[in-house]
Amino acid sequence: MPNKKVGKQSLVFENKPYIIGRGTVVGQKEGQGPLASDFDIILKDDMFGQKSWEKAESKMLKEAMYKAISRAGISKEDIDVMLAGDLINQLMSSSFAARDMHIPFIGLYGACSTMTESLMVGSMLVDAGFVGSALVGASSHFCTAERQFRTPVEHGNQRPPSAQWTATAAGSAVVASPAILPRGMTGKPKMIRAESATIGKVIDAGVKDANQMGAAMVPSAVDTLLNHLEDLGRDIEYYDLVVTGDLGFIGKEMMIDLLAGAGLSKAAIKEHYNDCGTMLFSKDQDVHSGGSGCGCSASVFCGHLLKRMEQGKIKRLLLMSTGALLSTISPFQGESIPGITHAVSLEVE
Amino acid sequence: MPNKKVGKQSLVFENKPYIIGRGTVVGQKEGQGPLASDFDIILKDDMFGQKSWEKAESKMLKEAMYKAISRAGISKEDIDVMLAGDLINQLMSSSFAARDMHIPFIGLYGACSTMTESLMVGSMLVDAGFVGSALVGASSHFCTAERQFRTPVEHGNQRPPSAQWTATAAGSAVVASPAILPRGMTGKPKMIRAESATIGKVIDAGVKDANQMGAAMVPSAVDTLLNHLEDLGRDIEYYDLVVTGDLGFIGKEMMIDLLAGAGLSKAAIKEHYNDCGTMLFSKDQDVHSGGSGCGCSASVFCGHLLKRMEQGKIKRLLLMSTGALLSTISPFQGESIPGITHAVSLEVE
Numbered sequence: 001m002p003n004k005k006v007g008k009q010s011l012v013f014e015n016k017p018y019i020i021g022r023g024t025v026v027g028q029k030e031g032q033g034p035l036a037s038d039f040d041i042i043l044k045d046d047m048f049g050q051k052s053w054e055k056a057e058s059k060m061l062k063e064a065m066y067k068a069i070s071r072a073g074i075s076k077e078d079i080d081v082m083l084a085g086d087l088i089n090q091l092m093s094s095s096f097a098a099r100d101m102h103i104p105f106i107g108l109y110g111a112c113s114t115m116t117e118s119l120m121v122g123s124m125l126v127d128a129g130f131v132g133s134a135l136v137g138a139s140s141h142f143c144t145a146e147r148q149f150r151t152p153v154e155h156g157n158q159r160p161p162s163a164q165w166t167a168t169a170a171g172s173a174v175v176a177s178p179a180i181l182p183r184g185m186t187g188k189p190k191m192i193r194a195e196s197a198t199i200g201k202v203i204d205a206g207v208k209d210a211n212q213m214g215a216a217m218v219p220s221a222v223d224t225l226l227n228h229l230e231d232l233g234r235d236i237e238y239y240d241l242v243v244t245g246d247l248g249f250i251g252k253e254m255m256i257d258l259l260a261g262a263g264l265s266k267a268a269i270k271e272h273y274n275d276c277g278t279m280l281f282s283k284d285q286d287v288h289s290g291g292s293g294c295g296c297s298a299s300v301f302c303g304h305l306l307k308r309m310e311q312g313k314i315k316r317l318l319l320m321s322t323g324a325l326l327s328t329i330s331p332f333q334g335e336s337i338p339g340i341t342h343a344v345s346l347e348v349e
Numbered sequence: 350m351p352n353k354k355v356g357k358q359s360l361v362f363e364n365k366p367y368i369i370g371r372g373t374v375v376g377q378k379e380g381q382g383p384l385a386s387d388f389d390i391i392l393k394d395d396m397f398g399q400k401s402w403e404k405a406e407s408k409m410l411k412e413a414m415y416k417a418i419s420r421a422g423i424s425k426e427d428i429d430v431m432l433a434g435d436l437i438n439q440l441m442s443s444s445f446a447a448r449d450m451h452i453p454f455i456g457l458y459g460a461c462s463t464m465t466e467s468l469m470v471g472s473m474l475v476d477a478g479f480v481g482s483a484l485v486g487a488s489s490h491f492c493t494a495e496r497q498f499r500t501p502v503e504h505g506n507q508r509p510p511s512a513q514w515t516a517t518a519a520g521s522a523v524v525a526s527p528a529i530l531p532r533g534m535t536g537k538p539k540m541i542r543a544e545s546a547t548i549g550k551v552i553d554a555g556v557k558d559a560n561q562m563g564a565a566m567v568p569s570a571v572d573t574l575l576n577h578l579e580d581l582g583r584d585i586e587y588y589d590l591v592v593t594g595d596l597g598f599i600g601k602e603m604m605i606d607l608l609a610g611a612g613l614s615k616a617a618i619k620e621h622y623n624d625c626g627t628m629l630f631s632k633d634q635d636v637h638s639g640g641s642g643c644g645c646s647a648s649v650f651c652g653h654l655l656k657r658m659e660q661g662k663i664k665r666l667l668l669m670s671t672g673a674l675l676s677t678i679s680p681f682q683g684e685s686i687p688g689i690t691h692a693v694s695l696e697v698e
Contacts, residue, residue, distance in 0.1 A: 128477030
């Protein structure tokens with residue numbers, strides 16, 4: 001059998017699948033943030049014309065997917081498989097979106113790491129030729145997450161400064177083999193390709209405070225990044241940008257400290273590292289420690305970062321969505337919050 | 350890029366990964382059923398020494414995985430990735446098992462189709478050489494599922510005859526490339542290999558009764574089987590056994606009727622088709638329409654079916670775990686129950 005495994009937990013894409021389409025839908029608050037101009041659809045009403053927040057989130061994911069497909073210049077019938085996940089119990093957003101899409105579906109759950117998980121597994125399936133194209137994506141909605149994981153939204157619970165704001169956002173991308181590339185696309189100057197990936201381990205540093213999600217996820221992000229760099233024999237400077245999913249303002253500072261503690265140059269970290277949770281909202285938007293949710297890195301990646309890659313402003317990107325694997329009942333049973341971080345390296349051809 | 354895609358939604362494994370280990374843990378009731386002698390561990394107490402049913406289920410999955418690893422004759426350190434899922438919100442069983450295993454983890458959710466989903470994706474990753482070995486599996490627990498999806502267990506709710514019994518069971522298998530095969534294993538007469546797979550679509554026939562899960566899942570099972578046979582150019586007679594996940598006694602009859610309606614010979618269907626939900630329990634065990642839950646097909650496959658393949662009694666098997674993608678809140682929002690069915694073809698060398 002071939003061997004695409006590199007080091008302990010990484011792998012290289014032999015054929016480097018293309019990212020040929022991307023789509024995003026975000027809520028009102030996200031549309032007032034610094035990245036507003038990068039999103040395809042900004043909702044005027046977070047209900048999106050639906051009767052429940054859950055249905056609204058599912059519609060957001062579906063619309064982001066349709067946008068990704070149309071931007072790729074292909075049709076839904078050209079898609080071989082959809083890989084997606086979200087935070088709602090039993091992946092309600094993704095499952096019902098997949099029902100309406102009516103294409104083969106692989107449901108994934110990695111909490112807020114799901115955007116990278118779907119991109120990683122989708123790229124593997126395309127790279128190996130099991131499918132010609134994969135539609136990947138993830139979503140979250142402030143109101144669906146808040147009422148499922150925390151308190152009734154109407155309760156207007158006061159949030160500590162360390163809490164993060166679940167993004168109302170969906171992002172989707174189309175991963176494809178050259179055979180699927182639409183006519184005229186081949187040879188475009190700025191083709192984005194998946195180059196390698198690192199599958200994350202579940203790491204639990206014992207954090208039990210659900211208002212400290214950044215802190216709970218940082219250890220896994222550090223572990224995945226250090227393993228990725230070691231497995232591939234790279235420095236952080238290799239990447240124009242290494243971006244974590246949603247560590248937020250506090251988690252980002254911890255990440256920088258821990259990476260510096262592991263021997264990386266603090267100047268290099270500051271120049272090459274950022275966090276989607278600190279990019280999606282500005283500090284004056286009253287989101288406390290920043291954005292979170294599957295939709296955070298999904299929308300920042302599919303809206304902002306892929307656009308910068310298309311423009312050639314970012315040539316090498318390491319996307320590292322971060323997930324906190326607590327359940328709605330695990331804290332009540334005395335469990336701490338484990339984290340997971342997957343990584344996918346993308347490059348402009 | 351290579352092309353392993355066949356027909357509309359199927360794929361072939363070019364290198365045919367080996368299934369080198371398997372492990373099962375089941376509850377007391379499952380241990381009193383017709384397959385009792387096929388399971389590795391039968392619990393005397395469904396709490397498994399834990400303080401909650403959820404922790405018990407997580408421990409069951411972990412123990413099934415350890416059993417699969419030890420039966421494979423390898424060690425945990427030889428495993429490159431774990432792929433698993435369960436029914437508990439946020440995959441509590443799998444996530445916490447993955448934390449304790451401390452190996453790279455890809456979380457999957459396909460409701461009761463998860464055993465086949467994990468086997469399918471794990472086999473793809475091994476076949477393509479992204480990993481040398483994959484630990485796959487799924488679990489369910491009557492008490493965790495009952496209280497999450499239905500009513501408090503203590504309530505002792507009366508169940509209609511069409512209801513199924515969520516299995517307290519976990520199953521796990523090790524998928525590996527030849528490079529991982531333990532010394533002495535190569536050339537064994539009965540090597541089991543993954544041969545092809547079909548990725549399921551989400552199909553919704555409009556069933557809204559959560560006590561008719563078999564009926565809700567049957568349309569997706571029919572769709573996947575017919576597409577699999579067409580994509581691969583096979584008849585149902587090609588397989589010694591085609592086995593669905595957990596359609597139960599009522600669902601199995603519907604499946605037979607629908608397949609016959611689609612033109613398959615009823616005699617051939619009856620000779621070559623069965624359902625794990627009707628195999629795990631006998632009718633006199635008061636389980637109404639039979640077994641269900643991720644653990645149903647996981648334990649029947651990893652305990653009973655793989656054992657029969659090792660013995661050469663089954664040479665070609667099509668495993669088709671079936672999942673109902675309802676969420677804990679979707680029925681309250683007027684949604685019907687969509688189903689999904691993935692298929693993996695296995696053969697004895």
